[in-house]
Amino acid sequence: MKKHILWVAVAILLLLLFVAPLFVPRYYIGLLILTFIYGIFAMSLDILTGYTGLPSLGHAAFFGVAAYTVGILNVKVFQNFGLELLAGLSVTGVIAAVFGLLTVRSRGIYFLMITLALSMVLWGLASNWTALTGGHDGLAGVSRPKIGQISWDLGVTSHFYYLVLIFFLIAVALMFFVARSPFGVALLGIRESETRMSVLGYNVWLYKYINFIVTGLFAGLAGILFAYYNGFVHPSALGIGTSAKVLFMFILGGPGTLFGPLGGAGVIVFLENLISAYSERWQMFLGAIYVLIIIFAPRGIYGPMRQLIRRALLWNLSS
Amino acid sequence: MGSWGIQILNGITLGMLLFLLAAGFTLIFGLMGILNLSHGTLYLLAGYVAVTVVRYTNNFVLAAIAGMLIIGILGMLIHQRLLRYTSEHLPQALLTIGIALFFGDLAIWVWGGYPYMVRKPAGFQGSFHLLGNISFPSYRILVIFIGVVVAVFLWWFHERSRYGAMIRAGVDDEEMARSIGINIRLLMTLVFGLGAVLAGLAGVIGAPFLGVYPGHDMEVLTLSLVVVVIGGMGSLAGAFIGALIVGVADNLAKILFPHLSLFFIFGLMALILAVRPTGLFGRQ
Numbered sequence: 001m002k003k004h005i006l007w008v009a010v011a012i013l014l015l016l017l018f019v020a021p022l023f024v025p026r027y028y029i030g031l032l033i034l035t036f037i038y039g040i041f042a043m044s045l046d047i048l049t050g051y052t053g054l055p056s057l058g059h060a061a062f063f064g065v066a067a068y069t070v071g072i073l074n075v076k077v078f079q080n081f082g083l084e085l086l087a088g089l090s091v092t093g094v095i096a097a098v099f100g101l102l103t104v105r106s107r108g109i110y111f112l113m114i115t116l117a118l119s120m121v122l123w124g125l126a127s128n129w130t131a132l133t134g135g136h137d138g139l140a141g142v143s144r145p146k147i148g149q150i151s152w153d154l155g156v157t158s159h160f161y162y163l164v165l166i167f168f169l170i171a172v173a174l175m176f177f178v179a180r181s182p183f184g185v186a187l188l189g190i191r192e193s194e195t196r197m198s199v200l201g202y203n204v205w206l207y208k209y210i211n212f213i214v215t216g217l218f219a220g221l222a223g224i225l226f227a228y229y230n231g232f233v234h235p236s237a238l239g240i241g242t243s244a245k246v247l248f249m250f251i252l253g254g255p256g257t258l259f260g261p262l263g264g265a266g267v268i269v270f271l272e273n274l275i276s277a278y279s280e281r282w283q284m285f286l287g288a289i290y291v292l293i294i295i296f297a298p299r300g301i302y303g304p305m306r307q308l309i310r311r312a313l314l315w316n317l318s319s
Numbered sequence: 320m321g322s323w324g325i326q327i328l329n330g331i332t333l334g335m336l337l338f339l340l341a342a343g344f345t346l347i348f349g350l351m352g353i354l355n356l357s358h359g360t361l362y363l364l365a366g367y368v369a370v371t372v373v374r375y376t377n378n379f380v381l382a383a384i385a386g387m388l389i390i391g392i393l394g395m396l397i398h399q400r401l402l403r404y405t406s407e408h409l410p411q412a413l414l415t416i417g418i419a420l421f422f423g424d425l426a427i428w429v430w431g432g433y434p435y436m437v438r439k440p441a442g443f444q445g446s447f448h449l450l451g452n453i454s455f456p457s458y459r460i461l462v463i464f465i466g467v468v469v470a471v472f473l474w475w476f477h478e479r480s481r482y483g484a485m486i487r488a489g490v491d492d493e494e495m496a497r498s499i500g501i502n503i504r505l506l507m508t509l510v511f512g513l514g515a516v517l518a519g520l521a522g523v524i525g526a527p528f529l530g531v532y533p534g535h536d537m538e539v540l541t542l543s544l545v546v547v548v549i550g551g552m553g554s555l556a557g558a559f560i561g562a563l564i565v566g567v568a569d570n571l572a573k574i575l576f577p578h579l580s581l582f583f584i585f586g587l588m589a590l591i592l593a594v595r596p597t598g599l600f601g602r603q
Contacts, residue, residue: 055409102592109352109408110552114592116356117548120541121585128578136534240356240537244416251413283424290417295404 017165021158029161031273035266036168037225042249042261043175044218049247050256051179052211053191054104055112057243058119059219061099064238065122066092066220067227071139072132074227081145088224089217096216104208119238126235138234142227164225171221172262178214179258187211248290254300264300324453326570332459334566335466336525340539341546341558342473343517349553350486350510353402354412357419359540360426361515365390365522366531367426370435379440379523386523387516394515398508419536427533434532437523462524469517470559477555486510490553542569545584549591551601560599 021029045059066088073084103114126133133139144160178184186207189197198204227233236242245268253264271289276282344358365386372382397418405411438444439458446454477483488496489503497503529535542565550561565584572583591598 049409057412098589102589106596109354109412110597112408112412113354113544113552114548116354117541117544117588118585120537120544121581121588124538124541124581125579125585128581130578240416240540241420244413244420247409247413251410281424281428284421284428287417287419287421287424290420291401291414294410294414294417295401298405298407298410 014169018162021161029158031269033161033164033225033229034269034273035262036164037222037229038246038249038265038269039262040168040171040175040225041219041222041246042253042265043172043258044215044222045246045250046253046255046258046261047175047179047184047187047218048211048215049250050258050261051184051191052187052208054208054212055108056115057112057240057247058099058115058117059215059246060238060240060242061115061119061122062092062096062216062219063223063226063242063246064119064126064233064235065095066223067233067237068126068133068139070224070227071142071233074142075139079143079146084145085224089220092220092223093213093217096213096220099216100209100212104205104212116240116243119243120240123235123239126238133233133235136235138232140232142231142233144228144231160228164229167221167225171218175218176258183207183210244290248293252293252297252300257300260300267301322574323571325455326574327567328455328459330567330570331563332462332528332566333569334563335463336521336529336562337542337546337566338466338559338562339469339517339521339524341543341550341562342469342555343514343521344543345547345550345553345555345558346473346517347511347514348547349555350490351507352408353511354408354415355511355514356412356415356540357397357422358415358514358518358543359536359538360419360422361390361394361518362522362525362539363531363536364393364422364426365519366437366526366535367430367435368519369437369523369526370430370531373437377438379438382437383520383523387519390519390522391512391516394518395508395512397515398511402511419540423533423536432533434530435526436530437526439527458527462528465520465524469520470555473555482506482509545588547598549588549598551598554598554600557598557600 017032020032024032041059041063045056048059049055069091070084070088073087099115099118102118103111106114127136129135145163186197186202189200189202190204190207194204197207223237226237246265249264249268250261251264252267253260253262272282272286275285279285340358340362344355347353347355347358368386368389369379369382372385373379376382397415401414401418402411405414440461443456443458443461445457447457447460448454475483477486485496485501485506488499488501489506493503525539546558546561546565548561549564550557550559564587568584568587569580572580576582595601
């Protein structure tokens with residue numbers, strides 16, 4: 001019975017998302033696109049950090065590398081969506097494979113620090129390699145993919161929204177599948193006790209390593225969509241700010257809940273755009289909000305909210 | 320030979336500055352396991368303090384004292400008021416990122432988005448003649464000197480002083496240290512303050528030759544992360560050797576690939592991580 005309700009709710013939500021461009025203003029469609037993009041990104045981080053217990057502060061490395069790969073190809077070489085997508089994911093996969101070799105054997109705060117150091121060096125390179133990346137000014141002029149004769153300009157049609165929506169749904173389905181598969185369950189086991197898993201015969205390192213690459217690829221996909229959406233790639237896409245932002249989405253949504261971080265992504269995307277519309281000092285506000293989140297909601301808003309709803313329901317039933 | 324020699328000396332200068340920075344970072348990490356990602360921002364704020372103090376008083380020593388004092392107090396406040404809410408690594412690191420964003424943006428608000436250069440202290444504006452025709456800015460020699468003095472002081476403090484013994488006891492067995500009457504909370508706040516003071520000192524000293532500008536905080540944080548990853552997390556000796564390696568490598572690589580010295584440093588870090596995951600002096 002409960003499962004039925006859930007499926008109906010999901011179906012209604014999907015329907016709403018598909019017809020959204022008909023009645024939602026452009027500005028909010030833009031925010032929805034960003035929510036999808038950061039949603040993929042935050043959910044991939046959840047599989048790495050929430051499911052497997054590898055706290056990465058450098059997840060933006062993959063997001064940014066993919067964005068730059070697509071951006072550079074698009075601006076300097078050719079424009080072909082299929083090839084750009086393929087190249088973006090391949091380069092991200094290679095970088096993730098190399099970073100994984102260097103990071104996966106460390107744990108906890110060491111893992112945190114090494115992932116951060118690696119991603120920050122990439123950030124430094126992107127800021128300084130002006131000939132390739134445009135340096136501090138960023139890389140401008142990334143044009144949205146052209147498929148056939150359709151115009152993908154967001155200002156004219158909603159096609160780009162649908163493109164992102166479709167990629168988003170595919171990615172979410174894949175991540176859901178990964179999380180529920182025996183592989184995902186093994187990851188949970190690794191989070192709880194590495195020793196027990198290796199005694200049971202699991203190659204713990206290999207599971208972590210493959211997971212590092214797979215989640216890196218999802219972050220890369222998010223980065224590719226981000227490059228097209230913005231039409232612009234900036235070193236900050238690789239930096240600590242982006243890694244922290246996605247971690248806050250993950251924390252707000254509730255670690256290890258898979259869909260929670262999607263909600264967290266929505267909250268942060270809307271908050272950020274709201275504040276930046278009213279104040280030039282939005283970074284200060286964002287910093288303050290981050291501090292407040294850690295102090296007041298270190299376990300996210302998902303748990304407390306569910307409790308609140310449950311309490312409200314119980315109260316309704318009893319009265 | 321001349322230019323290589325100069326580059327190596329430049330590298331040692333940068334290395335000493337990085338040591339001041341990384342020492343504070345690694346001290347805080349070593350005792351409390353806190354990854355203080357606002358460390359670069361504390362450095363930058365000290366630079367801005369120096370800009371203001373030097374503009375009004377034209378006294379560099381005063382700027383250094385003000386920078387260390389203000390940043391030290393700020394550091395202790397951060398630890399006392401904010402970091403007490405959580406004891407887990409990831410939330411702590413994220414909290415310090417929030418602080419870094421806040422103060423980084425606050426600094427742009429107060430000082431504007433322009434780059435500043437602080438004038439070198441009186442008496443250190445010229446050059447110093449070394450062997451034959453090699454001359455070297457005397458301010459850089461001062462930086463090297465201060466770095467060595469601080470290194471010796473920290474070694475003495477950590478290995479020989481009563482407080483150092485208390486810190487080491489706290490790292491090894493916090494409960495035991497607590498039970499013999501060491502006030503670990505206060506000790507931690509003081510060490511956090513010391514780490515911040517070192518960032519403040521580095522920020523003031525670095526201002527005349529690296530400049531003070533928005534975004535510099537994250538560049539500096541990146542370099543100190545690399546130093547600590549190479550040297551071994553939590554180790555002062557590691558910070559010293561790591562800082563020298565990164566400083567010299569950065570300057571030598573700049574001769575070979577002017578804008579891409581980070582590639583070289585990146586390769587170095589990857590190599591060391593591949594061979595020794597805990598860094599040169601790290602313990603697991």
